[in-house]
Amino acid sequence: MKKEDLKSLVTQVYEELLETINQQNAPDKDEVVSYLYNAAFTIEHIASQEIDSIEHAKLAFNNAYKKIADSSISSYKETNGKFAELTQLHQQTLKNYKDSLIDLPSITEKFDEIQSHMCTEVSRANSIISKLTNQIQELEKTTNLDPLTKVFNRRALTTYLENVCQKKELYHELHLLILDIDDFKSVNDTYGHVAGDKVLILIANTLKKVLRDGDKIFRYGGEEFIIILNRISTQTCKKIANRIIHIIDANQLIYKGNSLHVTASIGATKYISGDTPDNLIQRADSALYKAKRNGKNQLQTEEN
Secondary structure, rough: OOHHHHHHHEEEEEEHHHHHOOOOHHHHHHHHHHHHHHHHHHHHHOOOOOOHHHHHHHHHHHHHHHHHHHHHHHHHHHHHHHHHHHHHHHHHHHHHHHHOOOOHHHHHHHHHHHHHHHHHHHHHHHHHHHHHHHHHHHHHHOOOOOOOOOOHHHHHHHHHHHHHHHHOOOOOOOOEEEEOOOOOOHHHHOOHHHHHHHHHHHHHHHHHHHOOOOOOEEEEEEEEEEEEEEEEOOHHHHHHHHHHHHHHHOOOOOOOOOOEEOEEEEEEEOOOOOOOHHHHHHHHHHHHHHHHOOOOOOEOOOOO
């Protein structure tokens, strides 16, 4: 990795960390430590020869900031709710005193001050909530990472395939795989969506370990992932796909004392000169359909 690339990453970490701290009224040391730990882990796993891995790391830092902003919103919403409850309580107390025959002007004045303070705090909290919400919406529009699995998202896939297909002719083989978790709905129905999320994370982490740094992983939607394999033969592509299927089949996730066993089906195809993103994905999807129809937990291919 070049010296300038390293400086760029360090600057990115520094700026994002300062932004994170500035957005919170009471920054927590543990959150800062966690942020730095995640940043170090991300940098450690950057492939020096892959410039887009650097961009991936920068996006990961943005994603970490988004998590903290989400957490801040939850915190302020809770504070806002408590202030609203206190405001109602004081309003009722003031009404009771003012309607009473006992005249306590000093207490009433004090309650009026508290009431004013509460209203100011509620207004401030609402302003912060609105600001953080807008920032998160902006991050959602610009980030290329799936927040759950930490792989590239569908937006990044669209950009990547458009760039590939614009070249018309490639001087190396490119294979596109669609992986779909078999019977994923039953996992959500039986164990809940939290368990389903853990399965998705398990699959994403498995793909990261099995594939090379130069390969691309995208969460296509729901329980589907798209994998791009560059500069390999069709035979090698099949070996990699079958290895992924075998590893997923051999692993189990323990969730609340339950052993969750899942399998995956894969449809694969190869880029053909003149392909568009749509027909490239459509061929892989057609192959995936064959894998599902033939019994799942297997690979099927479609060349043209």
